[in-house]
Amino acid sequence: MTKNILAVLLLGLLLNSCKSDDTDDSLTPIxxxxxxxxxxxxxxxxxxxxxxxxxxxxxxxVEGFEPTQTTIDNFVSFITARTxxxxxxxxxxxxxxxxxxxxxxxxxxxxxxxxxxxLYNAGKQIAIWAxxxxxxxxxxxxxxxxxxxxxWNTSFVIYEKTIHELSDSPFEPxxxxxxxxxxxxxxAHILGLTDLGSPMQTAHEDEENPKHCDVASxxxxxxxxxxxxxxxxxxxxVLDDQCLADLRANGGK
Ligand SMILES: [Zn+2]
Ligand SMILES: [Zn+2]
Numbered sequence: 001m002t003k004n005i006l007a008v009l010l011l012g013l014l015l016n017s018c019k020s021d022d023t024d025d026s027l028t029p030i031x032x033x034x035x036x037x038x039x040x041x042x043x044x045x046x047x048x049x050x051x052x053x054x055x056x057x058x059x060x061x062v063e064g065f066e067p068t069q070t071t072i073d074n075f076v077s078f079i080t081a082r083t084x085x086x087x088x089x090x091x092x093x094x095x096x097x098x099x100x101x102x103x104x105x106x107x108x109x110x111x112x113x114x115x116x117x118x119l120y121n122a123g124k125q126i127a128i129w130a131x132x133x134x135x136x137x138x139x140x141x142x143x144x145x146x147x148x149x150x151x152w153n154t155s156f157v158i159y160e161k162t163i164h165e166l167s168d169s170p171f172e173p174x175x176x177x178x179x180x181x182x183x184x185x186x187x188a189h190i191l192g193l194t195d196l197g198s199p200m201q202t203a204h205e206d207e208e209n210p211k212h213c214d215v216a217s218x219x220x221x222x223x224x225x226x227x228x229x230x231x232x233x234x235x236x237x238v239l240d241d242q243c244l245a246d247l248r249a250n251g252g253k
Contacts, residue, residue, distance in 0.1 A: 040197025
């Protein structure tokens with residue numbers, strides 16, 4: 001499988017899977033469908049404070065696969081630096097039992113979310129679902145290893161077991177460096193990069209890896225998400241000027 005196909009497979013897989021029975025019949029109905037839209041379609045809602053003034057992040061991990069506190073702090077700093085949310089970024093961290101698989105398809109990951117997710121958009125707060133799994137992506141093939149995937153407008157998964165295998169041993173990056181790289185990369189897809197809901201202000205999409213930036217040092221380069229060998233980065237990549245311009249043009253900082 002080429003990188004190109006893999007990159008396409010990682011995004012927008014679940015666009016047609018919203019079901020009409022996804023609305024609860026409780027006293028205050030929760031409209032879950034609004035959190036099951038195409039990746040990037042809530043970019044402006046997340047970047048600006050026009051509709052939502054705060055972000056709630058439901059950070060759920062399988063026991064033993066909790067991200068480091070440094071990573072969580074870096075993630076909040078990243079969001080704070082890019083978005084207008086005067087009422088803050090609130091993390092709600094929770095452990096779940098292992099779903100018991102060694103590898104997961106995106107559809108299986110969406111099923112875990114359907115079962116476990118409790119936070120949805122409400123009032124002026126937009127909700128994000130971040131899942132840290134004890135298994136690997138079913139799309140791993142040969143030496144191509146997927147580290148994370150954004151699959152709906154407010155949902156992403158981190159293959160934390162894979163991250164453990166690639167970090168914190170001699171000659172490997174620190175775990176928080178690898179985790180922060182993947183988490184901020186996936187969240188930036190949800191913010192609409194690259195040309196995924198935050199329109200490009202200059203042409204910088206990687207033709208061979210759609211919805212990624214063509215600047216090799218940028219956070220949105222495809223190698224922040226797929227490794228083809230030992231993960232070599234010792235520093236967390238940041239967004240280049242072109243990606244930053246796209247976010248600002250769509251209501252971000
Ligand atoms: Zn990506
Ligand atoms: Zn870029």
